[in-house]
Amino acid sequence: QIVLSQxxxxxxxxxxxxxxxxxxxxxxxxxxHWYQQKPGSSxxxxxxxxxxLASGVPARFSGSGSGTSYSLTISRVEAExxxxxxxxxxxxxxxxxxxxxxxxxx
Amino acid sequence: EVQLQQSGAELVKPGxxxxxxxxxxxxxxxDTYMHWVKQRPExxxxxxxxxxxxxxxxxxxxxxxxxATITADTSxxxxxxxxxxxxxxxxxxYYCARKGDVEAWFAYWGxxxxxxxxx
Numbered sequence: 134q135i136v137l138s139q140x141x142x143x144x145x146x147x148x149x150x151x152x153x154x155x156x157x158x159x160x161x162x163x164x165x166h167w168y169q170q171k172p173g174s175s176x177x178x179x180x181x182x183x184x185x186l187a188s189g190v191p192a193r194f195s196g197s198g199s200g201t202s203y204s205l206t207i208s209r210v211e212a213e214x215x216x217x218x219x220x221x222x223x224x225x226x227x228x229x230x231x232x233x234x235x236x237x238x239x
Numbered sequence: 240e241v242q243l244q245q246s247g248a249e250l251v252k253p254g255x256x257x258x259x260x261x262x263x264x265x266x267x268x269x270d271t272y273m274h275w276v277k278q279r280p281e282x283x284x285x286x287x288x289x290x291x292x293x294x295x296x297x298x299x300x301x302x303x304x305x306x307a308t309i310t311a312d313t314s315x316x317x318x319x320x321x322x323x324x325x326x327x328x329x330x331x332x333y334y335c336a337r338k339g340d341v342e343a344w345f346a347y348w349g350x351x352x353x354x355x356x357x358x
Contacts, residue, residue: 177348
């Protein structure tokens with residue numbers, strides 16, 4: 134199976150800061166998807182097919198990457214962005230998720 | 240509007256089985272695959288498997304073979320997840336999800352069902 138490794142596990146940032154989190158796949162994948170999850174809530178679709186923002190996702194978010202290396206960037210972090218972000222691949226079965234990056238606001 | 244409505248929380252004893260439901264509205268489950276995802280407390284997401292309700296074909300992550308059984312009832316537009324021989328390791332929130340209309344990703348999620356395994 135394809136293992137997805139996310140880093141860092143915890144990311145601490147101040148409002149207005151630019152942050153980047155990464156997701157590395159054990160084998161090449163066609164695309165990477167990202168989900169945002171806040172405590173007590175279902176995961177929310179966030180970025181699909183590497184770089185496409187889901188409906189309602191602020192433009193300060195962006196995604197990029199190819200092959201085995203992908204990233205999610207927030208250009209200027211806001212308080213509402215505090216959450217855990219999971220990457221996920223749909224290139225091969227079993228479908229797999231990364232362990233998540235928890236974004237904390239200072 | 241696509242909605243996935245899951246059944247309520249369950250408290251079950253070790254060794255027992257439980258069957259969770261996910262009732263869809265806004266679309267016909269025969270037109271897509273229905274998936275189930277597990278999330279243990281304070282842990283990440285794990286894909287359990289999926290069903291093609293049109294023909295009943297299923298695919299599972301090997302680590303859930305023998306533990307999980309996914310079925311569907313197209314007459315009620317509902318997918319099910321049955322978990323057997325429950326242990327504390329099965330205590331988790333279970334989500335149903337479906338892929339997007341165009342892109343293959345989890346575009347829609349249910350609200351989750353908490354299963355607590357305890358004597």
